[in-house]
Amino acid sequence: MTEKWNSTDIENFQEQLLEWYSHNQRILPWRENQDPYRIWVSEVMLQQTKVDTVIPYFNNFMEKFPSIKDLAEAEEEKVLKAWEGLGYYSRVRNLQHAVKEVHEKYEGRVPADPKLFSSLKGVGPYTSGAVMSIAYELPEPAVDGNVMRVFSRLLCIEEDIGKAKTRKTFEAALPTFLENVPPSQFNQAVMELGAMVCTPRSPGCLLCPVQEFCEARMQGKEQMLPIKEKKKAAKAREMAAVVLKSPDGRFLFHQREEKGLLAKMWEFPNAGTKQEESQAEQVQVFIHEHIGEKAVNIEPVQYVEHAFSHLIWNITVYEAETVSTDVSTPQEGVWKWMTLEEAERYAFPVSHQKILHQQKGEGK
DNA sequence: AATCCGGGGCC
DNA sequence: GGCCCAGGATT
Helix, strand or coil: CCCCCCHHHHHHHHHHHHHHHHHHHCHHHHHHHHHHHHHHHHHHHCCCCCCCHHHHHHHHHHCCCHHHHHHHCHHHHHHHHCCCCCCCCHHHHHHHHHHHHHHCCCCCCCCCHHHHHCCCCCCHHHHHHHHHHHHHHHCCCCHHHHHHHHHHCCCCCEEECCCCCCCHHHHHHHHHCCCCCCHHHHHHHHHHHHHHCCCCCCHHHCCCCCHHHCCHHHHCCCCCCCCCCCCCCCCCEEEEEEEEECCCCCCEEEEEECCCCCCCCCCCCCEEEECCCCCCHHHHHHHHHHHCCEEEEEEEEEEEECCCCCEEEEEEEEEEEECCCCCCCCCEEEEECCCCCCCCCCCCCCCCCCCCHHHCCCCC
8 A cells, every 4th residue: 555655755744744733733622731531532522523513512521520530420410411412422421431440440540551441431443542642642543534534545545434344454554654753743633634624525635735645636536535335314203202291390301221322311201103193192192101190281382303314303292281290200211200490400312402492482 | 244323514 | 415524332
């Protein structure tokens, strides 16, 4: 792959890239220092998530959980709440699990050893390489989407970057490039280049500090790379959710299971509905089975459309009232009667935040 | 190796 | 509506 590169090429490439990075890098909160904990948190937040989205979450998270110890000792509910709206919620549950391990086994110090660090929950090849190189200056490759895009063009690598195996091709090419440079600067420079210049659509080759080294550019193929297979379209699912209100102004909420979609997030009672049958009747049955108590004034009040990557929820929201103040909760699962104010302490997926907002009169 | 797991912003 | 994003765990 790199047979065309002699050591002088490598040096010139490194110098031009690092020179560019030193003047063009964005000022980001996790670049203030090389605190391994801060770098780690930022890298987990940045998984499949854009920098602009992460910044406010990162600042808030650091305010609430400034150190390994703080996060290790925090209540899970509070941690999940700090992640509310970011998505991929297992990231933060895995992060807290791993941080507890660091707190207990390593005296609160992030191990400066790729093998040990990689063994922690939620730390894969990318995150390990990123934290080890950025925080500890270890010459580890950190191959993410940016790196694969930049190097697929640079070296004209035509493997499908959607395949799991392809990452290894890039990891194999990188060690040469990591010689005799500060690993933290080099890895971040490649990612910054991918984010700012060597972008997915219409790459800014004319502004690129290493355009003269780019094999794809020489062959006029920069628009064709990287190769990535297309994904299937999302499937729609009809749902009904119930805003069930008791006479004393509390609402029934449910916590989702420990595994699967939106694990451990809170929500209004809801279920998938069949299109062949009357949805209002299905809601009636659902309430009866779960509450076992008569509900009155059942009526549709809102329609929520929510798209995930691979799934679309079309939720019709119903309001209903229980007759008695002496309300019970269903046998199975975790349920809670709360006022809307109390519910604010818990983490809800965006789809159900839309319902909450409507109920608070912030709707539309 | 393929699938699951969120949400937002861009075209 | 499709695509992409500083990916990892599970099957």
